[in-house]
Amino acid sequence: MAKQPAEYIWFNGEIKPWKDATVHVMTHAIHYGSSVFEGIRAYKTPDKGTCVFRLQEHNRRLFDSAKVYRMTIPYTLDQVNEATLDIIRKNDLQSAYIRPIAFYGDIGMGLQVPFGQETELTIAAFEWGAYLGEEAIKNGVDAGISSWNRLAANTMPTGAKAGGNYLSSQLISMEARRHGYGEGIALDRNGYISEGAGENIFVIRDGVVTTTPKTAAILPGITRDTVMTLLRDMGYEVREENIAREAMYLADEILMCGTAAEVTPVRSVDGIAVGNGGRGPITEAVQEKFFGLFNGTTEDKWNWLTPVYE
Ligand code: PMP
Structure with missing residues (x-):
């Protein structure tokens, strides 16, 4: 072992x-x-x-x-x-x-x-630390679009978190690392953005936040739901819409999120800088809210926390 x-x-x-x-x-x-x-x-x-x-x-x-x-x-x-x-x-x-x-x-x-x-x-x-690294949480990851597509809707259900689905994630993640990226992002069979190897994607432009819909071959993440809820609570408009590849290149900010990856900025896609090439202000604000749930600065209005040791 x-x-x-x-x-x-x-x-x-x-x-x-x-x-x-x-x-x-x-x-x-x-x-x-x-x-x-x-x-x-x-x-x-x-x-x-x-x-x-x-x-x-x-x-x-x-x-x-x-x-x-x-x-x-x-x-x-x-x-x-x-x-x-x-x-x-x-x-x-x-x-x-x-x-x-x-x-x-x-x-x-x-x-x-x-x-x-x-x-x-x-x-x-x-115990397990930051999946994409502590540095990435602050400064962001460099992501690349994968040559592997996510599963078509009538092949295997991506909404079920089944072991077999993770062969797709492994291909995406291995290819990304081979090309020097911190993480890979896959398109769905229609050519729209789907998700990262183990993370959902949010794209921000002009203060409007968009995430890929449940029909874009994603696992609808619980962190995705958390980020949507926190952003709406902060007064932002959050849309669930198809995202074209070029929208990644033109975004002010991109973040990826998942239980392992938590909330991590994306600083470049295919070598093109996202916004100013660092962590954007909305990403930073939602990270603060997210981690605030655990350091006590965000009130748990939603009853998301279950104490282990009573
Ligand atoms: N997509 C995939 C393929 C994943 O493996 C994960 C991690 N479980 C996510 C999205 C994010 O899901 P969650 O926020 O529920 O961890």
Whole structure:
């Protein structure tokens, strides 16, 4: 194993030592990508201690992803929420990245096999810093448009966060890094902007904020919803509309967001500077609101924080 970032993993209802949380090589999900998962963060806040951010929405999406693939997770949403809190406590974490994953285990070969079978469920929680780097949060990432398109709507559902979808993300992200970019952004099959390898995209021009619609082959992110809500609360107009590639070149500001990437400015696209080539004022203001939820300067009007240690 590369490293052991935490002591324990929640595995099918049991707390297991990290090194013992293993599966068989014939695990269905390894062969066929038959898993659905979430990425969730917990932050240390000054008033409520360690809190999970939007726990209910993330685990609800886990169940939604499972439903799309006709998977049965043998627990209730409340049980998964409780297990998520449990594994953070068990590892005694102050902040965490949390990875619940439901998958078909060693149930036999074949694509028809899963029908009627229950999934396994594991939840890992460990410390994880800024995904695109601390520097990027401040100064932005250089992004490149990928030669790989996102999935067409009638091929695989991008609204379900399934393991198999991440082969697309890996191609986008590997190509971007090979070309010297910090992250890759893909177009959808209609040629409009879709999303980053693991992030949704917002484009700002003349004070109007636009993000790509749910029909642009995106995973509709919970951070995307957070950023839209915060911007509207700050008085900005936020549109969900198709975004043409050249709008990226002509934007005053671009930001990308996701649970791992949090809220990160994009400072160039395909080598063309976005605005003045740094972090723009609206991006900075919404970052301040976003991180303010965790450092206590933004009031949690929406009840997005669930305390871990009561
Ligand atoms: N798109 C993709 C492909 C992702 O993997 C993610 C990260 N889960 C996102 C968007 C952002 O989603 P969220 O804000 O819910 O983490």
